[in-house]
Amino acid sequence: MALHQLYHPTVARLTYRGLLGRRRAAVLFALPALLLAISIAIRALSGADDQTAANVLGGFALATMVPLIGVIAGTGAIGPEIDDGSVVYLLSKPVKRHVIVVTKLIVAIGVAVAFSAVPTLIAGFVLNGNSQQIAVAYAVAAAVASVAYSAIFLFLGTVTRHAVIVGLVYALVWESLFGSLIPGARTLSVQQWALALAQRIAGDGAINAQVSLTLGLTLLAVATVAGTYFAARKLRTLTLAGEE
Amino acid sequence: MTTIHIDNVSRWFGNVVAVNDVSMSVAPGVTGLLGPNGAGKSTLINMMGGFLAPSTGTVTLDGEPIWRNERIYRHIGVVPEREAMYDFLTGEEFVLANAELHGLGAKEARRALATVEMEYAQDRKIATYSKGMRQRVKMASALVHEPSVLLLDEPFNGMDPRQRMQLMDLLRAMGDEGRTVLFSSHILEEVEQLAAHIEVVVAGRHAASGDFRKIRRLMTDRPHRYLVRSSDDRALAAALIADPSTAGIEVDVQEGALRVQAVDFTRFTERLPRVAHAHGIRLLTVSPSDESLESVFSYLVTA
Numbered sequence: 065m066a067l068h069q070l071y072h073p074t075v076a077r078l079t080y081r082g083l084l085g086r087r088r089a090a091v092l093f094a095l096p097a098l099l100l101a102i103s104i105a106i107r108a109l110s111g112a113d114d115q116t117a118a119n120v121l122g123g124f125a126l127a128t129m130v131p132l133i134g135v136i137a138g139t140g141a142i143g144p145e146i147d148d149g150s151v152v153y154l155l156s157k158p159v160k161r162h163v164i165v166v167t168k169l170i171v172a173i174g175v176a177v178a179f180s181a182v183p184t185l186i187a188g189f190v191l192n193g194n195s196q197q198i199a200v201a202y203a204v205a206a207a208v209a210s211v212a213y214s215a216i217f218l219f220l221g222t223v224t225r226h227a228v229i230v231g232l233v234y235a236l237v238w239e240s241l242f243g244s245l246i247p248g249a250r251t252l253s254v255q256q257w258a259l260a261l262a263q264r265i266a267g268d269g270a271i272n273a274q275v276s277l278t279l280g281l282t283l284l285a286v287a288t289v290a291g292t293y294f295a296a297r298k299l300r301t302l303t304l305a306g307e308e
Numbered sequence: 309m310t311t312i313h314i315d316n317v318s319r320w321f322g323n324v325v326a327v328n329d330v331s332m333s334v335a336p337g338v339t340g341l342l343g344p345n346g347a348g349k350s351t352l353i354n355m356m357g358g359f360l361a362p363s364t365g366t367v368t369l370d371g372e373p374i375w376r377n378e379r380i381y382r383h384i385g386v387v388p389e390r391e392a393m394y395d396f397l398t399g400e401e402f403v404l405a406n407a408e409l410h411g412l413g414a415k416e417a418r419r420a421l422a423t424v425e426m427e428y429a430q431d432r433k434i435a436t437y438s439k440g441m442r443q444r445v446k447m448a449s450a451l452v453h454e455p456s457v458l459l460l461d462e463p464f465n466g467m468d469p470r471q472r473m474q475l476m477d478l479l480r481a482m483g484d485e486g487r488t489v490l491f492s493s494h495i496l497e498e499v500e501q502l503a504a505h506i507e508v509v510v511a512g513r514h515a516a517s518g519d520f521r522k523i524r525r526l527m528t529d530r531p532h533r534y535l536v537r538s539s540d541d542r543a544l545a546a547a548l549i550a551d552p553s554t555a556g557i558e559v560d561v562q563e564g565a566l567r568v569q570a571v572d573f574t575r576f577t578e579r580l581p582r583v584a585h586a587h588g589i590r591l592l593t594v595s596p597s598d599e600s601l602e603s604v605f606s607y608l609v610t611a
Contacts, residue, residue, distance in 0.1 A: 075409070078397075081397070150392040157378070158378050159378060301376065304354055
């Protein structure tokens with residue numbers, strides 16, 4: 065099926081304006097601003113250093129900022145409409161439910177990439193001028209992770225009112241904490257899958273991922289497709305109970 | 309595409325039965341779905357609008373299933389009860405978005421806004437609208453594709469009398485054009501003014517169906533049972549039985565109360581306090597003693 069058959073510009077417009085018009089959109093601006101501020105400060109204070117660049121981009125950008133922005137973009141693309149019931153105006157139209165989901169996913173990915181991958185790239189150039197391709201590697205990792213996070217959290221947004229909480233727990237506890245403590249958790253970590261790609265792009269030994277490139281890319285694809293599929297399935301039978 | 313058929317439909321949420329084996333059909337013209345709050349009206353409308361699957365039974369529009377069938381929305385317009393709509397849009401942007409989702413454009417959006425007389429505020433954000441204005445913009449969004457079926461959940465809630473009249477005129481006109489218009493309400497007067505045909509749901513069951521006069525008779529003519537306690541039950545019993553509004557009285561010694569069967573509900577509720585007063589008797593308790601339809605109907609009549 066061609067992409068234009070899966071994309072509805074009106075759904076996209078409503079999603080985009082909803083995402084950037086709500087209060088939680090402030091996080092979308094605050095996190096990249098923080099990353100850039102940190103990068104500028106580090107560069108100014110201690111000069112360009114590849115290891116420092118990798119630490120900042122890996123430790124803050126990819127480990128914390130990218131999943132958080134993924135949570136905001138992914139859940140925010142659909143969750144609030146389901147919560148407050150306004151999704152009824154989308155559902156009561158002769159538009160296929162999977163078109164609604166794919167369109168919202170595309171918007172979520174666009175927003176997530178714009179607010180996480182792009183700042184990551186800029187921060188990388190600020191930190192070490194893309195030495196050893198570290199800036200590009202982390203930016204690409206941030207982009208592919210954004211795709212998977214958007215799909216996963218979009219699905220979460222269709223199944224639970226507490227998608228943001230669940231997403232935050234995943235992003236902060238699973239990815240940041242368990243990921244560094246429990247070896248098994250690393251295999252099931254979007255961050256590690258994306259790192260596998262970053263490892264390939266960057267200079268030898270600059271970045272270390274816990275999973276192989278093949279496994280990483282496969283799992284990224286599986287998570288994205290599964291998230292999209294189940295979100296569409298959920299929306300197809302979404303029940304709007306009355307208030308009584 | 310005009311007639312909705314609800315066949316043996318039940319819907320439960322966990323252990324709670326919201327709609328219990330209801331069968332009805334909604335044909336062209338204006339139909340009022342009447343029932344107290346919590347009777348299952350919204351559940352029924354949500355099933356008719358394709359937002360809820362029946363637990364058992366079928367809901368169809370001229371034979372086509374409504375659940376999981378997006379194409380059906382070419383023929384159905386929905387005005388939900390909930391307030392939430394894209395508040396960050398202006399009224400015009402909102403109606404236009406709804407038109408585009410139907411594959412239509414600015415022309416249809418303008419016409420729908422004109423139909424509900426909201427052009428004057430179309431450039432303002434929906435967030436700044438009053439409840440009545442929201443209701444009208446919701447109407448415009450549901451009318452934009454000129455559906456043959458219009459479903460409205462409690463459309464008059466929060467409207468002032470003038471807006472109410474306007475909306476009633478609009479719905480009446482749509483019914484006269486041969487569209488199927490179904491609206492729910494828990495207020496008898498609203499239904500009485502607008503709908504020739506009424507479906508009554510009470511506690512999830514389909515209680516009555518027909519034209520307004522027939523239902524009104526059902527509600528008022530049937531005997532009603534009351535439990536009455538007073539300062540002098542026997543004297544009150546004697547006085548009441550002399551009044552034509554009362555069909556029978558039992559002195560329930562154990563309960564220390566009277567069980568009164570009223571003939572004419574309206575007359576009885578008027579007469580009881582007067583009779584008591586005339587005989588110097590104080591009424592301590594007056595309550596409908598059965599949870600049958602009649603007691604709920606009496607609620608509807610007095611509401």
